[in-house]
Amino acid sequence: xxxxxxxxxxxxxxxxxxxxxxINKAMAQIHALLMISPEPLSMEDIMxxxxxxxxxxxxxxxxxxxxxxxxxxxxxxxxxxxxxxxKDVQELARQIAKERSRRELKPTIKVLNEVSNLxxxxxxxxxxLIKQTKALHDMADTLDTLxxxxxxxxxxxxxxxxxxxxx
Amino acid sequence: xxxxxxxxxxxxxxxxxxxxxxINKAMAQIHALLMISPEPLSMEDIMxxxxxxxxxxxxxxxxxxxxxxxxxxxxxxxxxxxxxxxKDVQELARQIAKERSRRELKPTIKVLNEVSNLxxxxxxxxxxLIKQTKALHDMADTLDTLxxxxxxxxxxxxxxxxxxxxx
DNA sequence: TTTAATTTTCAATATTTTTTGAAAGTTTGA
DNA sequence: TCAAACTTTCAAAAAATATTGAAAATTAAA
Numbered sequence: 001x002x003x004x005x006x007x008x009x010x011x012x013x014x015x016x017x018x019x020x021x022x023i024n025k026a027m028a029q030i031h032a033l034l035m036i037s038p039e040p041l042s043m044e045d046i047m048x049x050x051x052x053x054x055x056x057x058x059x060x061x062x063x064x065x066x067x068x069x070x071x072x073x074x075x076x077x078x079x080x081x082x083x084x085x086x087k088d089v090q091e092l093a094r095q096i097a098k099e100r101s102r103r104e105l106k107p108t109i110k111v112l113n114e115v116s117n118l119x120x121x122x123x124x125x126x127x128x129l130i131k132q133t134k135a136l137h138d139m140a141d142t143l144d145t146l147x148x149x150x151x152x153x154x155x156x157x158x159x160x161x162x163x164x165x166x167x
Numbered sequence: 168x169x170x171x172x173x174x175x176x177x178x179x180x181x182x183x184x185x186x187x188x189x190i191n192k193a194m195a196q197i198h199a200l201l202m203i204s205p206e207p208l209s210m211e212d213i214m215x216x217x218x219x220x221x222x223x224x225x226x227x228x229x230x231x232x233x234x235x236x237x238x239x240x241x242x243x244x245x246x247x248x249x250x251x252x253x254k255d256v257q258e259l260a261r262q263i264a265k266e267r268s269r270r271e272l273k274p275t276i277k278v279l280n281e282v283s284n285l286x287x288x289x290x291x292x293x294x295x296l297i298k299q300t301k302a303l304h305d306m307a308d309t310l311d312t313l314x315x316x317x318x319x320x321x322x323x324x325x326x327x328x329x330x331x332x333x334x
Numbered sequence: 335t336t337t338a339a340t341t342t343t344c345a346a347t348a349t350t351t352t353t354t355g356a357a358a359g360t361t362t363g364a
Numbered sequence: 365t366c367a368a369a370c371t372t373t374c375a376a377a378a379a380a381t382a383t384t385g386a387a388a389a390t391t392a393a394a
Contacts, residue, residue, distance in 0.1 A: 191381080192382080193383080219383075219384090220383060220384045220385065221384085221385075221386095222383070222384060222385065222386090223382080223383050223384070226382095246391075246392065246393085
């Protein structure tokens with residue numbers, strides 16, 4: 001395997017993994033490309049390397065910046081904008097945990113809480129609905145608390161904590 | 168909020184959450200419906216309650232069974248097949264962890280390993296590719312080990328472990 | 335067997351999501 | 365102020381994904 005093959009393999013694997021996690025292919029591929037690029041890249045660079053349109057590149061870069069895992073950079077004397085990704089995988093994981101908690105977990109917990117507070121009326125249907133949504137709520141809540149713990153800690157806390165747990 | 172409202176809210180929230188996790192809407196809704204149903208449901212029941220076609224129901228039930236979170240049941244004297252979901256949320260979490268490890272994490276780890284073993288050639292591009300894929304590999308591998316630890320443990324281990332970590 | 339009940343399959347269709355590309359917008363230097 | 369360099373927006377087109385429904389397959393009782 002040479003450099004080009006390895007690079008393409010990484011980008012396409014990361015791209016299809018993205019789809020599975022609710023992030024679209026182009027977005028995940030741009031992230032992958034920036035992740036392994038030693039220098040910041042311009043929009044032109046990205047368009048060319050991934051063979052995608054200007055509009056697509058622009059929109060997905062913005063989303064990646066919204067997620068807090070890609071940043072704009074300006075080279076002095078250049079009008080063009082350049083982009084880099086968060087290179088530290090620990091920080092990347094923290095940032096992803098933070099955003100997923102905010103976007104998915106918290107809203108779900110809210111709904112589960114509302115539903116599980118339904119007035120009991122004695123029917124088996126109502127009983128089961130309350131029981132199950134309570135159980136899901138508790139699990140989601142524990143998970144969210146954990147994720148926020150992770151978010152609040154320093155760099156190496158994640159690995160340390162996981163390792164501790166494994167032993 | 169009455170029973171019907173609460174039920175619909177739960178089913179639709181669970182359904183849209185599914186999409187975000189790489190599971191389609193119908194599949195997630197069928198799971199939600201079974202999750203809160205005190206009795207096993209037939210295909211007819213599911214079709215009617217969710218207003219989806221027979222084919223759709225059949226295919227998605229199969230997928231849920233492949234994930235190991237929905238089961239067939241036979242009522243004696245009846246030819247029709249009935250379905251239930253795994254009702255224990257701990258067991259549900261374990262099963263999902265197991266399948267996600269198998270379907271996504273392990274294949275990704277394999278690719279990251281291959282790519283990060285690329286022959287070093289001194290260029291910054293190659294250096295960065297190797298460095299970053301190694302870092303991602305290590306994190307994914309730690310996570311997978313953890314998930315397998317979870318899978319191998321008894322019911323309440325998950326919560327206990329998480330709680331321990333939080334303190 | 336044969337028949338009726340039930341489930342599965344899959345090509346066609348519908349829906350949703352992503353991508354394009356050109357026009358509009360913005361920024362900066364002359 | 366103008367104009368060139370660059371970015372963003374968004375309607376239309378393309379691609380991907382999900383859904384339908386009817387025919388084929390399966391199952392089990394008569």
